[in-house]
Amino acid sequence: MNLTPLLEAHWINAILPELVLCIGGMFLILFDAFAPKARSLTGPIAVVIFILCAWSQRFVAVGTFFGGTYEVGGITRVFDITFVLAGILCTLLSADYLEREGITGGEFYALLMWGTVGMMMMAKGLDLLIIILGLELLSICIFVLLGFQRRLPVSNEASLKYFLMGAFATGFILYGTALFYGATESTNINVMARWFANPDVTITPLLTVAFVLLMAGFGFKLALAPFHPWAPDVYQGAPTPVAGWLSVAPKAATLIALIRIFHAMGPVLPQTKWMTIVAWLAVLSMIIGNSVAIAQRDLKRMLAYSGIAQVGYMTIAMLTINEDAVASIAIYTIVYALMNLGAFGVISMLAKNQNDPQTLDDIAGLGWRRPFHALALAVCMFSLSGLPPTGGFVSKFYIFRTAVQSGHTGIALIGIITSIASVYYYLRVVYYLYMKESAEGQTRIDGGIFATGALAISIIGIFLIGIWPTPLFHAASYAAHLLLAR
């Protein structure tokens, strides 16, 4: 038995960010166990570990590692930054949130880090099994994070719902993978790509079933309609910073994994109806997400439906995988992380019993009581609805431009129309912030220094990308070029 080819040169550099987060997480749980009195320090330490992880990207080795199962390249670094950004924002928001809710912290941040490692594995996995392994690592962390407020019934409900349905969805993905293995004789995406590139390949019903199973499983993780009904209940019950993180980072990881898979299938896609299935998922998500969000008064449920619609927009760009599509998805995920975590951040500061819904009435008149926090929420809402000069406008513009250039004009039109409809419920939040009187006994906003810092990061990021997106777009395009050039 010869095991040496398993370890290429510089393999340790290839997984340096993952190692930093793994060891950082272990350090945090031990720190929490050995120094229970210094627990309030775990949040700042977690931020430092995330920053170390981002810094370690400088030393990352690029190439294929671990016997062709792990690929590190430009695009994975872009997505790593997205994951780390989401992790930092969630950590900053949680530091104050957990203290107010009386939850002890070390394990919380450790799970956040290990979940991030799972997402990095999904982004870099060049083998369906590695992607599933990353997905499971991520899912197990999410199950625990969702139920972290274990004395609250809603938190338990969220955790249990996500656990049962998530386990079911993973079953679909595994079954689809098994069928792909049966057809292409490999789970390695590069080998599958060579198999699909063979001009004699025939599309059997088996392959279509495999694709549908895979899309059902990943559709669940993305909260694409019709696999979305878990999202509102889970977001409503989850600890609010976790809900924000859950709505952003796992979706980004799933999208990059799907980009790899779709790219491998590229040669056979014109002779199949597979992309029609994906197009229908996108259309359904945009229509259902945007129309049901209008009826929501609970802010977290509204953001859940808005998230369903947002991932619908991102799925439009998946229909044709080219450089612009990958770059626009990368930018969309970064902007989405900034604006959605910002919005969830303000909601997480509402000091009330977390078992009760956080409704629009709780933020009425906030603009006059807490100008900065209200401004942050308003900017996030403008960005989510896609108004210039925010990052939300730029990212939506790239997505729809890519779709039109690839000839998906009809779907892009549906996207534009539904996103115009979405302006109603996003701006209704702004209306409540500035044009409603606050009532007696109004819910207090309780934002500490960390959470306020997180809001500042998201505002600055949203405007920076909104006003000056070209460097980011060029970097993402170049990374996408390297990914697709294989």
Added chain:
Amino acid sequence: MTHTFIPVLIMLIVALGVGVVILSLNRVVGRHQRNPSKAAPYESGVPLLDTNRKRVNVRFYQIAMLFILFDIEAAFLYPWAVIYRDASHGNAGMFLFGEMLVFILLLGVGYVYVWKKKAFDWK
């Protein structure tokens, strides 16, 4: 080819028939007396003292979970120990050793964590 299985089919029909006939005869001819002790579980055993749907201290689950965790660790050690001597030549030896070292280290961190969290104390 198919006809070789006809005896099996006959066998199935006969078995089904016998079962149905005996059970329905019992139903038609037999006497039926119902009383509470017949409806109880363990009709001829010791009378039940209590319900079996009781809440159990969560510590039992905790201990069971920890036991399974560290038990599975041992299950992973065995195959490694079996192939280690044959597989270790050149770099592979160090590789296998390093892998197991990382594995033990991870479990060690978990062990220290649950110890410090007082999960082993029955209080």
